[in-house]
């Protein structure tokens with residue numbers, strides 16, 4: 001009989017057997033998988049785990065704080081935070097091509113992670129316990145997708161920014177390798193992780209950068225963050241978190257349209273809502289949201305986010321559309 005308590009006990013034993021007295025490093029992305037994988041390893045090895053959170057400045061409102069504050073409060077994990085927002089923004093300056101954004105973010109992510117991991121390794125050398133292991137939140141579907149196998153050669157890299165830097169010499173600890181997403185969530189809840197993290201919907205590694213159509217700037221990120229927070233709050237309040245697989249909110253930064261507000265003409269940007277229902281993100285259908293909910297979201301965004309004067313709804317399935325706009 002599957003139950004989260006048994007899986008936790010079993011994985012803790014396995015992790016202890018694998019790791020011995022060595023130290024372990026884990027990258028936290030802000031997502032469910034890395035959060036649960038790290039919490040399992042922490043259960044097993046305690047202070048010998050150090051987590052690294054590269055804050056690339058592309059997360060949604062409050063998400064970085066939820067990792068730095070709530071996750072640490074719930075787990076007591078050692079966390080090294082790297083505030084890399086300036087570095088990522090500088091690297092993304094003037095970049096509007098989606099694949100160039102992904103490559104740039106992936107490259108900067110690996111650089112920042114390697115530097116932080118090297119510091120953890122140096123601290124381990126001082127303590128006399130070498131850092132030999134890296135935790136990855138690989139799930140069973142990832143294993144299948146990448147053709148199975150163990151070690152470091154088969155980690156999916158197609159678009160996972162949290163992917164393994166290729167030349168880091170760590171042995172992998174992958175406590176979620178046999179599990180599906182809903183099982184991982186159940187384990188996270190059993191471990192007492194914050195619901196805002198455990199219940200989090202899928203969010204791409206490159207973050208809000210691929211939800212700004214056009215170049216990424218600090219102001220545009222702030223505009224998108226505020227619109228996105230309104231959408232998330234309204235969808236949750238309407239009780240739709242279960243029904244919706246994810247709802248990208250996209251800022252068409254390179255498009256302007258004319259509007260009117262009060263006595264004045266506006267010339268602002270559109271926000272696109274992309275609510276989808278899906279089992280696995282391979283295919284998706286656009287979610288039929290109630291019209292009064294759409295009206296509320298539209299009113300709030302256009303009233304509360306000055307740069308936005310139009311809200312539009314994406315009614316395309318996948319295929320032919322993808323879930324993200326970039």
Ligand code: XMP
Pocket residue numbers: 102159160161202203204205206246281282318321322323324325326
């Ligand atoms: P698409 O847009 O291809 O998205 O229909 C399918 C799923 O993958 C997520 N996605 C990404 N995840 N890095 C990620 O970690 C990426 O570059 C990326 N692009 C898309 C998307 O959010 C959806 O869940």
